[in-house]
Amino acid sequence: MNIAVCVKQIPDPAAPWSLDPSTHNLVREGKLILDDSDAYGVEMALQLVDKAGAGEVTLVSMAPRNETSGLRTGLAMGAAKAILVTDDQLAGSDALSTAKVLAAAIATTEFDLVIAATESTDGYTGTTPVQIAELLGLPSVSFAKKVEIDGSVVKVDRQTEAGYDEVICPLPALVTVTAGVVEPRYPSFKGIMSAKSKPVVTLSLADLGLVGAAGGAVAGQEIVSVQKAEARQAGVIVEDDGTGAQQLVEYLEQLKFV
């Protein structure tokens, strides 16, 4: 069982960020980290490979400036190797461009299953994983909250708005996992040390044969303007003198909810 896991390396969500006013692209400076949402996919893949008794987990990522710090986290968790696509021409890529790049990178490795998070924490569109599946001609199952391999199929409980679907899908396939599908492990000290020497293959757009086919220059939509969403003024925090509950109920009474 070989599994490719798409991971995104993102600016620390807690750190300040900015937008380039001329290109409307996110300015990503400083160290990137492994997107929290992706830790679930990595963990799921490690558990499935463990259960199968053979095979390995390969991380696949696209990031600027040869960024590998987030990948090292995934390698420290237990992934065997990583493929990183990095190319200046990828700046400003839209979701479909990103999907083309990741699909081509995944195709360079052997896999029975591709796992991705349902969506990334930053700048998400939620569409890249299923686009990758379409490009690779793979069947896909999104929003998995439970994943099991059974011979040549993957059995998935798929979260829906109202409940869940039981889906059985032939391998190879792509599955997107929700947060909470499994509890991601913390990398052990040994894992962190061994991650430093695990292979990270770096590919450019030319290596993937995608020059002129992916990247900012071929984005289908043009961002005309970006503005900050209206920020709401912070409210007043009232020191509670023991009548907080009473005040709240009186307020709800005024609004005729009580």
Place this chain on the structure above:
Amino acid sequence: MSGPNNGVMVVLEATAGRLSDVSLELISLGKDVANSLGGPLVGVLIGASDVALTAVGCDIVDCYVDFGTIGYSSEMAVTALSARVEAIRPRLLLAPTGTLGLDLCSALSVAFDATLASYVVGLSVDAGRIQATSQLYGGKLLADCDLGDGFAIACVVPGSAVALQLGVGDVEVSNHSLDAIVGSLAIEPGIRHEPEASGVDIVAAELLVSVGRGIGASANLEVVQELADALGVPMSASRPVIDQGWLPKPHQVGKSGKKVKPKVYLSFGISGAPEHLEGMRQSEVIIACNTDPNAPIFKVAHYGTTLDLFDLVPELVELVEG
């Protein structure tokens, strides 16, 4: 394959004999765009058999009525919708941001090489060009995008438009069968489990009592449920509560759940991650209870308290019932 015409296609979902709220919102958005472009509004209903379609505001509705009974296969939905896109060649396709809509939009954008706008909260047409306003970075930013000249797809955030009020009007309804598709699928339709048929509609509620991770354990939900019951309103929750399986998915507020704008949003133990704020920041009044004075929810709350919810809620129940 000819280029797109000026039509707008909307993906409709229905449960319990009526179109979902977001479907009516999509019709409302789609109608404006179709009128501006001078093309028809075509609905494609995926998944119900017994919906009255005589006055849904569309010119044409194509129904795949057996979808709901067959079970879910993204491949089946994509194949069915692709056939309609192929036949109608709309300029714009609208689908809701949700577990069905994301599957459809992602797959069709590749199949038709369409421009795809995600997390769309608004649409406009100027001189025949379509512009979409999308949320970025957890709703902190809004981006206006020109969707280009060809076929475009917009995945629309529920709650972004006022639902169309159903009136009277003629609509050309045609039924399509999935039989021909079902035989050739790689992913066979799976069994649907929809235990939550309670009709809870957190989007329609004027007052919501919402819980987050601070509730600590499933058993503690009872405390807040009592308050919701006393007030006669539904309970909603942030994602951690849903992910833990403590409340079913229809109760989720936030980016991957529902977008709500009640008159009052009463939150207990919700810290206010950007994904959650995105789903409730348009509430008229936000009241937050969280023991962490630095919780981001206080940045959007109109009233806040750092009282322990386990002290505050029982007192509220007593006062409300009293």
